[in-house]
Amino acid sequence: MILRNFLSINLLCWAQFSFAQAPPEPGRERYSMDAHWRFALGHPFDTNQDFTNGTSYFSYFAKAGYGDGAASSTFDDRAWRQLDLPHDWAVELPFDSTAQHSHGYKATGRNFPATSVGWYRKTFTIPATDLGRQLALEFDGVYRNSKVWVNGHYLGTEPSGYNSFRYDITDYLNYGGRNVVAVRADATMPEGWFYEGAGIYRHVWLTKTNPVHVAPNGTWVTARVAATTADVTARVNLLNDGKKTQTCAVTQTILDAQGRVVASKKQEAVSLSPFQPREIALQLLVADAILWNLEAPYLYTLRTTVVVSNQEVDRYDTPFGIRTIRFDAKEGFFLNGKPVKLKGTNNHQDHAGVGTALPDELQYFRIKALKAMGSNAYRCSHHPPTPELLAACDQLGMLVIDENRLMGTNYQMQEDLRDMILRDRNHPSIISWSIGNEEWGIENSVIGARIATTMQAYVHSLDSTRLCTAGISGGFRSGISDVVEVMGYNYLGNGDVDAHHRRFPEQPGMGTEEGSTFATRGEYATDARKHYAAAYDQKPRPSFYSIEEGWRFYAERPYLAGMFIWTGFDYRGEATPYLWPSVTSYFGMMDLCGFPKDNVYYLRSWWSQQPTLHLLPHWNWPGREGQPIAVWAYSNCDEVELFLNKKSLGKQAVPRNSHVAWNVNYAPGTLEAYGYKNGRQTLHEVVKTTDQAAVIQLTPHKAALKADGQDLAVVTVAVADRGNLTVPTANEQITFSVTGPAKIIGVGNGDPTSLEKEKFVEDIQKVAIQGLQETPVSGLAEGVAARRQNQSAAWQPAFVKRDYKNLAAAYRHQGSFELPADFVNAQVTFFYNSIGKEQYLYINGQELATDLKQSAEGNVIRLAPSLLKPGHNTIEIVATPLTKEHDWDVVNTNPGTIQVLTPAAPWKRKTFNGLAQVLIQTTKEPGTVTLTATAKGLKTATLKLKAEKAAARPAVL
Incomplete structure (x- = not known):
């Protein structure tokens, strides 16, 4: 079965090398490809809305180099939105009550075809001197079902949204010239049962090597x-x-x-x-x-x-890293020969304001927050993580269970498992490979046992230094539970853990999920109407355990290596026990912003050596004077004494791994607690009734930023009274602006029922020219005169029946386009593509351009509002025709796209129970960044941060 003295050893790594190194490594260069992409939404089945991809006579599956529509290197994407990666388009979408509950009611999926497919394109230059080298595109993750082309050459499809993948593009490039990469991501079909985002939400790289x-x-x-x-x-x-x-x-x-x-x-x-x-x-x-x-x-x-x-x-x-690890069936987990109780959390890749597209610094922010709580372990639930998460765990000291996405043993699933292990096996933080989670269809069957046995053997062919685990929740009786190397118990209420251990005394075990308690930060009375769950640690359901009950169970059993709480942070979707309009989970020890709920202090009391004394709830209860309120203290002191307005309410001994509580009749004022250790007063905690909200406070998680285009300031926004006490019930609308070398990339507040925007981005409508017709004329002058005199003509569909061997000297063209009613508030731009060698353009009968020469790059023409009108508009083009040298030549027949760009609205967010969050990312210029926060009736706050000169990642711009 399991060898008690199974030798597990060392390890670690990060991607392949650090970008802290200034010069490129000899023979090998690795560049960020994150900057300057174009993006537009496509469509899963309407080819006209999907930029006609896959409709040509020779499509990309028929002939090499025949990527068509938006996959073609000649496709005009100038009207598309410009952005940098990582990018999650789902977090930008509105909420919709008919969308998937499990994915946070964001408007993606089968019911929303117009917002479930996204296209990305990037133009880049490769030096002629690179000819003879090997070049590859590397994607850390694209959600999901991505297809990639380079210069119209189809490279492949990656179905999973979580796998890293690469394509060798050496033979497809134009050396010394222009190159185009196109990516189509289709998030119509979900992969998991939680919010997963959409798009190129992880980094993209270009690697150059010697053969x-x-x-x-x-x-x-x-x-x-x-x-x-x-x-x-x-x-x-x-x-x-x-x-x-x-x-x-x-x-x-x-x-x-x-x-x-x-x-x-x-x-x-x-x-x-x-x-x-x-x-x-x-x-x-x-x-x-x-x-x-x-x-x-x-x-x-x-x-x-x-x-x-x-x-x-x-x-x-x-x-x-050099280290040893060992799971022992009787004594738990050992790191470097010393016992370590795993104090873990489960987490998805999801944060307020940015969705799944987390900047690297946010990974470090979140791991530091978990460590400050006393956590020492992180389970990647339920998929392979981004490489930067593992780098943060390596560098900060956090143990990791790295988890496979889909359990199975066919070729594709083995390849996915192999790629994860080869990518990640050098990380010293990783202590176990998880081969599956809650596979109810096979958990208790012989098929499940076979699959698990095969997967474990396959894992050890790639990495002999770590044991495998799986999260089991369908009872701990048979099937996978019998054969998995390290038993993963998901929730004590699902089976008898002690009985399973007695049955398999040589099998190590740990709690891969425990808790699932419901808590809304800052709320202390459950309100089903408002969808608020009181933040006292309570059993979520009769068969589940509270955080305290779960930790006491695992702490008291040496044979169990430890436990992983569900979850460290809230995440979008799975808003149990509620439905719409709840859009995020209630399980986290911290909310979606990383603001701590009260359970954080319980865990810190018993998971860390940091002296801790925390009181809950807040003490703002108008209208409840004289009524009893439950007051809890989380502390690792020996005793805690509670006072209300200087009157002692009694001293209590703190049971190990537990808390103390009082029922206190509410009176406004000051609630105080004193903590005692060995008979001496060591800690003091105060909670006061606050005055009305008066000021805004802005506090960054760090004071200095790197001007590298990547660094981030996580800014806490607090609403306080005149005494600078945070008002725990303040829900105020705050408006934000930033000046200097930085930009706001997201806002949040941790409210699980908030339907506010987290992203404020420009709105781009792409308006096509429709019904284009043509008639031949004897020359440009005649065509211009006929247009001016509004002469009638024998119109026919443009370009359809043209005889390219017997072209007229010139052609008149007419068509139309539709503008929205509110276009006057937008910037309207005509991205024109030449349909002639020389051309004259008119809109609504007014001259737009004269004697415009053919341009391979096209023309960009800003359209004045005086030229346009809401609804129907006409366009006329008089042009000398483009010719064909060969019958098979393709000439342009699309005069281009009209872009209607509405600027983004100001950034804003309500505080939730006194707090909100703003994420500010630097540009590559040093200087002073100024964040300003304003609200009606509150004193304006200004935060100044220094963006210091720093080396940016080598990048392909």
């Missing part, structure tokens, strides 16, 4: 630790994408955190056949090894250097 190079995710570092020495095995998978055999030398060098060499070894004369990977393994000894741990997560770097003909052709850096 002889380290394979993608091609290193694996393991270590055996004895006393103070680590015996490191450094494996590297090499590729030769050239056309002939090459001989290279490989050097593996271990650098400490200061960049000093601590070990190095070289292998000469490595023969590499074309397109045949070869693995090289070298042993290196690290004396006085510093072990990675939770308090001091020390990272080394493995530098792999490849040399051909005395020239370095590749350098590949792999951050890693």
